[in-house]
Amino acid sequence: MKKILLIHTGGTFGMIPVKPSQVLAPADIKDLILKNLPDIKKIARVDFKIAFNIDSANIQIHHWRKLAQIISENYPEYDGFVIIHGTDSMIYTASALSFILRGLNKPVTLTGSQRPLAFIRSDAKSNLINSIELATLKIPEVSICFGTKLFRGNRTIKISSTSYNAFASPNFSALADVGWEISLSPNILSGGKKLILKDDFDSNVFSFRYFPGLSPRYLEYLIDSPAKGVIIEALGMGSISVMENSLIPWINQMTNANKIIVINSQNPYGKINLNLYQCGKMIKDAGGISASDMTVSTSIVKLMFLLGYHKGNLEKVKKNFLKPLAGEVTE
């Protein structure tokens, strides 16, 4: 039987209503799972580890490091890892782990639920059972298992705060579909040779969403700020106003101040093309770089990762931004 390490980090999944107000609070996860899901023993030998127990809104970079550390310490002993995580920041943790865990050759699957495990009609049961089963298969990537799908973690976005199909992967097909049978995609990564952790994130990044009427005045403070890079959620294929309230002079000032400007799209589907429209061309000429078809959250995490990895060498960061590290961008 395969051995799976189940790592708990918190979120709705393991919460129970506490008297008198019935507010949801963290519970003893091992007890809860063994009581509600004794059948997991039929799928694999499962051990439990509590990394921390928090609402995922509180996740910080040191939490990603801790998870990677736990995986690395237990790597030889287990065939796969399942991480129970709050859904709210799950995509960020998945992206971060996909970058930290260089040379990964075993499944690392994140899951969670919309309704707590202890509640009737909860999605926690099927999500956990599917995740454990998928973590016994040859899927050597960081993935997110939710509803009937397994997605590549760094390609995933959260699309619903209530639906049992809470996630989607707009620019990359699912790694697995879970129905009567489990069907695996041919696009699963082939896995590395030796696990090495790279976890020098640099959090000096900023991100904002462009909208018609945005005044560049509000962005001026970034020029002298410690931010080394800014991710703009632009319109369409990478457009912003270049007429009234033009951001081009600000982009010029930012790049002259040695800061990276990354252009993502507000549209989840499709990719950035800075060669098609005049706006895009002007961004490019001012020094902005494309995030291609990466998700916004992955762009943010990747920028922090590369700034740390290349010790602030901006030319190297720019050069490597569109090189896939873990299948996060289409070449």
Ligand code: ASP
């Ligand atoms: N607020 C919760 C969290 O992300 C929501 C969830 O678990 O789905 O931790």
